[in-house]
Amino acid sequence: xxxxxxxxxxxxxxxxxxxxxxxxxxxxxxxxxxxxxxxxxxxxxxxxxxxxxxxxxxxxxxxxxxxxxxxxxxxxxxxxxxxxxxxxxxxxxxxxxxxxxxxxxxxxxxxxxxxxxxxxxxxxxxxxxxxxxxxxxxxxxxxxxxxxxxxxxxxxxxxxxxxxxxxxxxxxxxxxxxxxxxxxxxxxxxxxxxxxxxxxxxxxxxxxxxxxxxxxxxxxxxxxxxxxxxxxxxxxxxxxxxxxxxxxxxxxxxxxxxxxxxxxxxxxxxxxxxxxxxxxxxxxxxxxxxxxxxxxxxxxxxxxxxxxxxxxxxxxxxxxxxxxxxxxxxxxxxxx
Numbered sequence: 188x189x190x191x192x193x194x195x196x197x198x199x200x201x202x203x204x205x206x207x208x209x210x211x212x213x214x215x216x217x218x219x220x221x222x223x224x225x226x227x228x229x230x231x232x233x234x235x236x237x238x239x240x241x242x243x244x245x246x247x248x249x250x251x252x253x254x255x256x257x258x259x260x261x262x263x264x265x266x267x268x269x270x271x272x273x274x275x276x277x278x279x280x281x282x283x284x285x286x287x288x289x290x291x292x293x294x295x296x297x298x299x300x301x302x303x304x305x306x307x308x309x310x311x312x313x314x315x316x317x318x319x320x321x322x323x324x325x326x327x328x329x330x331x332x333x334x335x336x337x338x339x340x341x342x343x344x345x346x347x348x349x350x351x352x353x354x355x356x357x358x359x360x361x362x363x364x365x366x367x368x369x370x371x372x373x374x375x376x377x378x379x380x381x382x383x384x385x386x387x388x389x390x391x392x393x394x395x396x397x398x399x400x401x402x403x404x405x406x407x408x409x410x411x412x413x414x415x416x417x418x419x420x421x422x423x424x425x426x427x428x429x430x431x432x433x434x435x436x437x438x439x440x441x442x443x444x445x446x447x448x449x450x451x452x453x454x455x456x457x458x459x460x461x462x463x464x465x466x467x468x469x470x471x472x473x474x475x476x477x478x479x480x481x482x483x484x485x486x487x488x489x490x491x492x493x494x495x496x497x498x499x500x501x502x503x504x505x506x507x508x509x510x511x512x513x514x515x516x517x518x519x520x521x522x523x
């Protein structure tokens with residue numbers, strides 16, 4: 188999830204665990220605890236674009252990291268802030284909840300989270316919520332701002348913190364239920380069209396949990412479809428996107444390409460534009476994909492051979508303006 192979401196969640200945890208002991212400072216330390224796993228982004232200065240994809244949400248998002256860092260940070264803070272009267276056990280609980288909820292929330296997105304690093308590189312991804320969802324974050328943020336303004340140890344402060352945690356938890360539960368219902372509906376639609384595939388995945392589109400994308404690979408490519416919970420039309424359209432693996436042959440020995448294939452979990456397609464070849468990660472969908480199969484992929488990289496440029500990989504720019512893309516998204520969410 189985005190940094191703001193982790194800060195808000197961490198602040199709520201801090202208030203719930205240490206609010207009565209240290210007042211508003213509890214929110215600060217809680218926000219820190221929930222943000223620590225994302226310190227891996229600083230590795231970007233010494234890694235390539237492709238390497239950074241796997242470094243991020245790697246070891247610092249693992250269960251082992253949580254198990255090691257929780258008591259270690261608990262011990263350090265109990266030594267640094269002896270006058271606060273907060274015990275080692277209480278500090279440890281704060282950091283455990285902050286770190287664990289961070290990797291749990293991240294695992295709900297499509298990006299994938301390395302829970303089992305460094306023993307296993309498998310990335311956990313439940314695909315129930317987009318990496319930034321204002322319907323989850325904004326009500327939570329509203330509650331925590333009021334809690335922050337309220338007096339220390341006041342009932343109002345406790346009430347608004349609890350309200351934020353309850354509302355956000357209910358919405359998160361809704362995303363799981365919503366995914367189950369939409370997966371059932373979209374999978375049934377694909378089956379009725381007699382389309383045979385080797386897998387079937389559903390994931391929410393940008394900034395919401397109402398419009399969903401499904402992708403299903405077959406021997407040559409992917410069947411992609413979109414469905415909004417507000418759709419009145421019962422039929423769900425699917426279109427085919429070819430994988431075009433042949434375009435990868437000149438680059439298949441490149442280390443960056445191997446990393447991209449690992450990151451995408453094999454869900455990728457290749458495309459060509461003039462003299463450039465692009466590696467597109469299917470999991471993050473297309474910018475306006477519901478409008479046509481030729482839409483730009485959100486997660487797209489331009490491939491190049493070693494020596495041709497300083498970077499072997501470069502993120503591509505969207506052809507559609509963000510304003511147009513956002514308007515198209517809202518329009519499609521409303522249903523067809």
